[in-house]
Amino acid sequence: MIMVIEDDRDNRELLCDILGLQGYGVACASNGREALSFLEAHTARDICVILLDLMMPVMSGYEFVDHQRSNPRLASIPVVIMSARWEARQTFTDIPFVRKPISLEELLSTVGRWCLPPPSGASA
């Protein structure tokens, strides 16, 4: 399952729809806090990758990364940052980065590094 953490409703729903259309299972959260609550009931094996926005209310992407890395149960889940800020790549040099506006091809190829290809027959 892919976890999408994005506060902008249109972007969040769109990402979840597109990934769903590709055949992936998707979990969506609108901020870091909501995502951590969801992850409490799941293990690292349930989530193949987390797609993370940075600027969010309640709990930002920066804070989420701090929490996730300090929790041994979640630390091994790969994270991909989605941001329009060039500086974001420089803040997290060890985390893959997809620049907004997101190129669909780039996003799908990045996701494919950690998530098994969706079952054949999924519509594009």
Next chain:
Amino acid sequence: MDTSSAQPPPFVRSLEHLLDFVDTASTGLHWVGADGTILWANPADYEPLGYRADEYIGHNITEFHAGREVITDILARLTAGERIHAYEARLRCKDGAIRHVQITSSVLFEEGDGGRRFVHTRCYTHDVTERKRIEQARDRFVSILGHDLRNPLNAITMAAVQLRRSPSLRDVDARMVERITRSAERMSRMVTDLIEFARGLGARMPLRRELTNFGEVCHHIVEETRHAYPSVDLQTHSEGELSGYWDRDRVAQAVSNLVVNAVQHGSPPVRVMVRDGGDAIVLEVTNRGLPIANEALSDLFEPFSRTTGTDGLGLGLFIVSEIVGAHGGTIDVQSDADSTRFVSRWPRGGGQQ
């Protein structure tokens, strides 16, 4: 010791006149001894921090600095005979608040039998707290604005790209989707340029240099541009050793601005050529089309220059020249009836990581 000030100007009739002058100055002035003790200061130096003269003079300067490493560095440089100019520091007020200052200072040395003697520093403190506050508010505003404008643009672009993938789309609909994508990308580029411009006002562009292959960056940008402009003939050519120490993201941004500028304002084919130029690499972006008027060429790299069209804000080439300049490089443009060519040189920055 500098003897030019040994004789006071004739209009200074007494020492009191000089003291009155420095006591009423709006710039903070102080002397510090070799051990860091404040020997003398004018009110503009200690009053903004909330102290009285007796709470400040006679104390060690390090007590008033919020960053110990900063004052340690300043004192070390001064002791070594260096003159510091507009060195940024943070001072702690009596109530705990922080004031941002720029310090300009040098040491008065006296030559004697025992060698050179540190007499005192000559420090001028310029308070920039208000300017810092405005800069921080501006950065916050720009950041929030950028975030809020980009989110809907991102959704428009992604939705359009997903629609384009649909096999049942009619040709006429596909063209509509193409226009949505292109317009959203143009808007997105304008937002990025505007934010870059607002952030960079009055500031030196920070760079994060890393070992980068310039050819690979160009190739990536050309591929990205092909997605946005599938019908444009875009050609790339690279030759020679193209590695160096540059800020990869900034280079990508500059190349992208140059390529999109050529696509939007020129005629195809657009050629992107990058080659080994010895201690620098040379990037040439060429397009065909109408030449740029001679009188417009000189303003091309100025902000809000819209001499080549009205598709954008006129910031793209300005940002390119800022990025090239920050890397110590140069950029030039040649335009004639045959083609328009932007030639930039990017020093490899060996060792500057």
